[in-house]
Amino acid sequence: MSLSTINTGLGFINTINAHIALASTKWCTILHKTAAKLVHKRRFFFLLGSLSTLLLSSTLFFHNLKNKLLLTRNKKALRDRRKAFTRSLYKIELHCHLTGSLRLSTLNELLKSHNLPPYTPPPTLTLKSCFTAFPHIHSAIKTVQNLSRVTFECLADLSYANVIYAEIRTTPRALLNSTKSEYIETVLSCFSEWSLGDSKLLPRLIISVDRSKPVSEAYENVKIAVEKFNHPSNKCLVGIDLGGDPTKGSFIDFLPVLTLARTSGLKITVHCGEIINPSEIDEILNFRPDRLGHFLTCTDEQFERARDNEIPIEVCPTSNLLTLGLNSDxxxxxxxxxxxxxCIETAASFSISTDDPGLFRTxxxxxxxxxxxxxxxxxxxIAGVVWDMVDQVFEGNRKTRAYLARDVRVRIKKMLRVLEEEGGTEK
Structure with a gap:
């Protein structure tokens, strides 16, 4: 219900109440004048009671309706205010897959440029239906030029949402006339070029390892990551991610390669608890990664271990609900x-991210x-959730982290100060 509709309804009710009040006054005058004549007749009392009940009921009905409309208007105004606050707040994105961020319009444009049929997304959003898009995405991103376009559009979309720091993850692939290493170089080059512009967004890269592929490929990806990470010009590469189909591969098989990445100085995040596998969750917790992705099927004891070890959890609401087979509401x-x-009830460290915003339409x-x-x-x-995310970033440069914390803090203080001056909230 729109505010204009609510205001129109309130105006109508005020008019009705005025007429009822006027009618009540007139009826009371008439009844007072005729009371002496009709007092000996019983029907007067019936008439008086009926009219009084009718007038009182009408007044109470419209009074209650007015209160309900006022309450609805106030709730909507509060909701709109908080939504606008969320929109304007500086945000941090920690779990975003590059190819999963691809715009539908761009996907079909790229498919058309390669003489391939367009992709039609399913009408109903489910985890299974969303992942039918990946073969089309891989067919669309054939060249480093395609990859550059997708990367810049991903950064533009994040910047539009007032994200000022984003860790974007991707699995390197050998594209047409290019190697895996050149894939990563292309993404890093886009990040560097973006950072020269006037956007406040600082992009950072996490290289993904696919657990459904052989461990030898994981070593290849980590070798590329270590080489780029240790290069003197590196500013954007910050970590390694273990992801992919959770029903394939085993965490233990990838433990040596993740340990190699860690000893090389790279931060580690692991997709965890996407399916029920308590023994593997224990193995991941024993490794103590720097962050946990999703962590949906953990037991209470496992959650407490993560919280006590101060391992932040990357929550992706829409994606997580689809993974659990639930409605996104x-x-x-x-x-x-x-x-x-x-996380909210126990004040555990967590972040709010998008996962695959293009696929999940978020x-x-x-x-x-x-x-x-x-x-x-x-x-x-809301501001507290974002502020807590500052301490969870993989950025290794202390000065950059300090600037990030300053920008987020200043923005929060400014927005809350304005809200307090308007009487909108109390600390």
Whole structure:
């Protein structure tokens, strides 16, 4: 219901109430004048009672309706204010896959340029239906030129959502007339070029290892990562991610290559708990990665281990609900996303991210707002979620981290100060 509709309804009710009040006054005058004549007749009392009941009922009905409309208007105004706050807040994105960020329009343009049929997304959003897009995505991104376009558009979309720091992950592939190493060089070159512009967004790269592929490929990816990470000009490469089909491969098989990446100075994040596999979750917790991706099917004891070891959890609301086979709505998010609920209730470290925003038809604003709406977080708590994410970034340069913290803090203080001056919130 729009505010204009609510205001129109309130105006109508005020008019009705005025007429009822006038009618009540007139009826009372008439009844007073005729009371002496009709007092001996019983029907007068019946008439008096009926009219009084009718007038009182009408007044109460419209009074209650007015209060309901006022409450609806106030709730909508509060919701709109918090949504605008979420939109304007500086944000941090820590779990975003590059190819999963591909715009549908760009996907079909690239497919057309390669003389391939267009991709039609399924009408119903499910995890299975979303992943039918990946063969089309891989067919669309054939050259480093295609990759550059996708990278710049991903950064532009994040910047539009007021994201000022983003860690974007991708699995290197050998494209047409190029190697895996050149794939990574292309992405890093795009990041460097972007950083020369006037956007506040600082892009950082995490190289992914696919657990469904042979361990030898993982070593190849980590070797590229270590080489780029140790290069004197490196500013953007910060970490390694273990992901891919959770039903394939074993974490233990990839433990040596992840250990190699860690000893080389790279930060580690691991997709964890996407399926029920408690023994593997224990193995991952024993490794103590720098962050955990999703962490959906953990036990209470495993959650407490992660919290006590201060391992932040990368929560991706829309993606997580689809993984759990649930509807992407506030009720499901609050009642069925056990990991997110426990994070909020126990003050465990967590971040809110998008995962594959192109596939899941979402963005950083929508993801943060969905959490705020589901758990009824006010502006102070929304800001607190973002502020906590500053300590979770993989950025290794202390000065850059300090500048990031300053920018987020200044923005939060400014927005909350304006809100307090308008009487919108109390600390």
């Amino acid at each position: 506030s009720v499901s998010l609050k009642t069925r996303h056990g990991t997110l609920r426990k 963005n950083p604003v929508r993801e943060l707002w969905s959490v705020s709406k589901a758990f009824e977080l006010d502006e102070w708590r």
